[in-house]
Amino acid sequence: MSLRKLRIFLWVSVAFVAGLSLALVISDDVRERILHTGGGEGVAAIGGPFELVDHRGETVTHEDFLGQPAVYFFGFTHCPDICPTTLFEITSWIQELGEEVDDLRFAFVTVDPERDGPEVVAQYLQAFDERIVGLTGTPEQVSAMAENWRVYVRKVPLEDGDGGDYTVDHTASVYLMDSDGRFFGTIAFGEADDNALAKLRRLAQEG
């Protein structure tokens, strides 16, 4: 009796695995959902769904960013060097390109949601172009996005910092996403202004 049950269970398992394999082979949709391969279009699988909170405290998802190409930068407000540098650069690119980037959207995503709540992010962004939207959320929401977007995030304690002070190692590039939310390219930290401007123009025209 118990042997018969085991046999049935094993056959059901075999059928399940076989069905799943078949689905993976024949269906792009299933493949994309399970393996995140991006449907074999030759575009790296960077990006994807997210649910976060903007600097006004309202819930936003990736769907709110569809329909227009978008520029994302990941950083944190306790970062003295790279983050303000990049945000000032983005600000100057926006000013330089003027109407050319009217259709682009710009977002600053914090990788330090514990310290960067919506109010902190809102206050921080006052120093930069007003078109840059701030995104934060629960630590789980932010790390889910970081994972999908292949953004490296690592909290590192500062030894002589008082009271558990820490810094956050993180990906330095600016992400360019097309109007379908697909990965379009990056602007590396320290890339020459001319290159950055050319990439943003291309994103505005083709993304």
Add this chain to the structure above:
Amino acid sequence: MARACCGSGARDWFAALTGSLMALLIAGTFAAVADSASEEAIAIEEAWARPMPTGRELGAGYVTLRNAGDIADRLVAASTPRAERTELHETTVIDDVMRMRPLDGGIEIEPGGSIEMAPGGLHIMFLGVAEPFSAGERIELRLEFEQAGERTVVLEVRARPNGDSHHGNTHGDADHGHAHGEEGDHAH
């Protein structure tokens, strides 16, 4: 006679006093010259800091240090009345990952060499800033060197550095022991 006697005694005293004074003066002059020589060995240029977003009590400043002297010097500390704490830091961007670490041992400037602090490289970090720096302000900064002693400079507060070559720093490919090839799941 008595006059001559007394007069000569006074002259001796006077000579001794003058001699000592002159010796003191000469010694003092030499000391001053020596002092200014080691001070002049370090030139401080391009001193600027970033405006801080409202509500931020931290930020970064940058200077270029040139050592015209014959011996190595080391920037060991910095301070400003505007910040509770000031630290020397280095940011690195390796494989597209930004890392920031304090430089506890200070920053060495080789004889004839220079240190160019810049975003994405060496910087002076200000913590506990009650009044955030705003563009156009001038911030007094004291730098402490092992050899040149204490120097004061003024940081100009501006959003972006002067000129175009503002990334990275040339510190003679120094050996700050960057952790190359660390694991990490990140985009390129």
